[in-house]
Amino acid sequence: xxxxxxxxxxxxxxxxxxxxxxxxxxxxxxxxxxxxxxxxxxxxxxxxxxxxxxxxxxxxxxxxxxxxxxxxxxxxxxxxxxxxxxxxxxxxxxxxxxxxxxxxxxxxxxxxxxxxxxxxxxxxxxxxxxxxxxxxxxxxxxxxxxxxxxxxxxxxxxxxxxxxxxxxxxxxxxxxxxxxxxxxxxxxxxxxxxxxxxxx
Amino acid sequence: xxxxxxxxxxxxxxxxxxxxxxxxxxxxxxxxxxxxxxxxxxxxxxxxxxxxxxxxxxxxxxxxxxxxxxxxxxxxxxxxxxxxxxxxxxxxxxxxxxxxxxxxxxxxxxxxxxxxxxxxxxxxxxxxxxxxxxxxxxxxxxxxxxxxxxxx
Numbered sequence: 636x637x638x639x640x641x642x643x644x645x646x647x648x649x650x651x652x653x654x655x656x657x658x659x660x661x662x663x664x665x666x667x668x669x670x671x672x673x674x675x676x677x678x679x680x681x682x683x684x685x686x687x688x689x690x691x692x693x694x695x696x697x698x699x700x701x702x703x704x705x706x707x708x709x710x711x712x713x714x715x716x717x718x719x720x721x722x723x724x725x726x727x728x729x730x731x732x733x734x735x736x737x738x739x740x741x742x743x744x745x746x747x748x749x750x751x752x753x754x755x756x757x758x759x760x761x762x763x764x765x766x767x768x769x770x771x772x773x774x775x776x777x778x779x780x781x782x783x784x785x786x787x788x789x790x791x792x793x794x795x796x797x798x799x800x801x802x803x804x805x806x807x808x809x810x811x812x813x814x815x816x817x818x819x820x821x822x823x824x825x826x827x828x829x830x831x832x833x834x835x
Numbered sequence: 836x837x838x839x840x841x842x843x844x845x846x847x848x849x850x851x852x853x854x855x856x857x858x859x860x861x862x863x864x865x866x867x868x869x870x871x872x873x874x875x876x877x878x879x880x881x882x883x884x885x886x887x888x889x890x891x892x893x894x895x896x897x898x899x900x901x902x903x904x905x906x907x908x909x910x911x912x913x914x915x916x917x918x919x920x921x922x923x924x925x926x927x928x929x930x931x932x933x934x935x936x937x938x939x940x941x942x943x944x945x946x947x948x949x950x951x952x953x954x955x956x957x958x959x960x961x962x963x964x965x966x967x968x969x970x971x972x973x974x975x976x977x978x979x980x981x982x983x984x985x986x987x
Contacts, residue, residue, distance in 0.1 A: 661909050667902045674901065678893040692894070699901050700908055761889065769885035791851065792886045798852065816851050823882045 655711025661703065670699060673719060676794065680720055683789040684727045684782050688760045694730055698723040717800040720790070724804060769827075776826045784819030791816050842872045850879055924976050932969030939965045 657665030677698060681691035701722050709718050761774035777785055790796045790804060798809045805812060842865050848854055849862060866873040894900075943957045952960075 661912065663906055663909055666905055666909075670898050670901050670905070674898045675891070675893055678897070679891040682891060692897070695893075695897065696901055696904055699905055703905055703908060703912070760891070764889040764891045766890050767885065767888040769881060770888035773882070773885045774889075788886060792883050793889075813851055817847050820847065820850075820879060820882060823886070824878050827878050827881060 651713070651715060652711040654715050655709050658702070658706030658709050661706065666699075666703065669702075669715070673716065676716070677719065677723060679793070680786075680789060681723055681727060682760045682764075683777075683785045684724065685731065686760070686778060686782060686785070690727075690730065690734075691760075694723065694727055697726050697730075701726060713803070714800065716794065717796060717804045720794075720804045721806070724786075772826050773823055776823050780819060780822055784815050784822065787812060787815035788819040788823070839869065839872055842866075842869070843875050846872065846876050846879060850883060921977060925973055928973035928976055929970070932966065932973055935969060936961055936966040 654665065654669065656662075674695070677695055678691055681694045681698075682688060685691055685694070698719070702719065705722065709715065759774060759778040761777040762771065765771040765774045787801065787805070790801050791798075796804070798812055801812045802809045805815075842862065845854070845858055845862055849859065854862075862872075862876070866876055940957070940961045943961055944954070946952070947954060947957055
């Protein structure tokens with residue numbers, strides 16, 4: 636009875652060890668495979684974090700380049716995804732910080748970066764991605780939800796990361812992680828509560 | 836109300852963390868007679884379900900674009916690695932030739948008396964037969980073509 640979980644565990648270890656070795660050796664075949672597997676989820680994560688598609692698209696390439704540069708730091712003992720998200724998160728925070736600074740120091744009204752931070756007239760990425768009536772209801776809330784809560788909800792309910800893995804990505808204790816999830820859930824749940832009470 | 840609050844926290848916990856079988860049964864028993872908490876549980880489940888009903892599409896050629904950029908970047912990084920190794924090898928070889936020459940010179944100086952050479956001859960000998968060849972060998976590392984250069 637013990638052999639199956641042990642075999643599964645060994646398979647996971649082999650997979651992550653293979654990724655670690657490939658990254659250390661800058662194996663382009665492996666990197667291309669990782670891009671293929673994770674690109675979609677990376678874009679989604681960055682969208683949740685930044686709330687804007689153009690920022691997410693910018694950051695995706697940066698993230699992969701950083702993965703290549705820092706590949707030797709991935710030890711292969713944990714899953715690859717949390718490590719990837721942690722890299723993307725650090726880059727996104729720096730990126731958003733620079734954008735905010737650019738807006739604060741912008742002297743010209745038509746400064747490109749300042750314009751980028753103005754509210755976009757395009758539909759929010761969440762509305763564009765909603766595939767059901769319920770998702771459409773949540774989309775508006777997600778757009779105004781603080782990114783920290785949005786991120787926590789995504790990692791838990793879409794990426795299915797464990798609380799420990801989330802703590803690793805967010806660089807925060809698990810108590811903080813759970814509290815962000817609960818608050819995020821409460822904010823989104825109210826979209827249905829209000830909607831239903833208005834609807835009668 | 837206080838009791839409901841506790842159950843709602845337990846309901847949240849059941850979606851986010853592991854709950855024991857006892858706690859699960861507790862929730863189940865409670866919602867059978869508490870409509871508010873039952874509705875709370877349904878709304879929470881609906882919210883989480885709703886969250887999974889977003890489909891984000893990335894640009895169709897974005898993966899290919901990223902792969903292309905990474906391939907180019909890897910090439911550049913490999914070139915930098917080779918350059919670094921060449922200069923590192925050169926630095927090591929140069930230091931070895933200087934240190935080695937100094938040691939050889941000290942040894943040769945001791946032999947000046949039994950061999951009847953003067954200091955200038957010893958200096959010239961060390962320079963011609965030791966320092967210059969080893970310095971040339973170090974320089975050769977920089978001159979060798981492509982991947983064969985340095986210790987790469």
